[in-house]
Amino acid sequence: MDSDRIEREIMISATLERVWQVLTHPLNWVGEGDQAAFDLREGATIIFEMGDTRLHQQVVRIEPMRYLSYRWAPYPIYKGEAPRQGNTTLVEFMLSEEEGKVRLRVVESGFDGLDAPEGLRRDGAGQNAEGWVGALAALKEQAESA
Numbered sequence: 502m503d504s505d506r507i508e509r510e511i512m513i514s515a516t517l518e519r520v521w522q523v524l525t526h527p528l529n530w531v532g533e534g535d536q537a538a539f540d541l542r543e544g545a546t547i548i549f550e551m552g553d554t555r556l557h558q559q560v561v562r563i564e565p566m567r568y569l570s571y572r573w574a575p576y577p578i579y580k581g582e583a584p585r586q587g588n589t590t591l592v593e594f595m596l597s598e599e600e601g602k603v604r605l606r607v608v609e610s611g612f613d614g615l616d617a618p619e620g621l622r623r624d625g626a627g628q629n630a631e632g633w634v635g636a637l638a639a640l641k642e643q644a645e646s647a
Contacts, residue, residue: 570594590615
């Protein structure tokens, strides 16, 4: 694995519309937080809450049913901090239709630019690499169970 970049992808047996619907569903963005305040638009800051964990995500770009990106502060040392240069990685989702299925690709990059000790950056990238496998599997299950 490249120390600065994670790439994962999965094929989903669902329509592009369904995969986009699941990817952009409020619960996938706010967790236990306020769904009513959810506002998925470019420039918006969304706070994911789970117990005492608050992760800030800032939406960068949206191309409906094709591309979605956000920056987030993924480490405990940034817990509760708003996204800024030096504490965020960029997460990109790319969707494409292929032979009646949807290829969903996620790329997370920017670990080398984080204001964190090298060991924490390396461990965090490894944890996130594993985390994306589970996250994509859960998204696939949700999309295919419709």
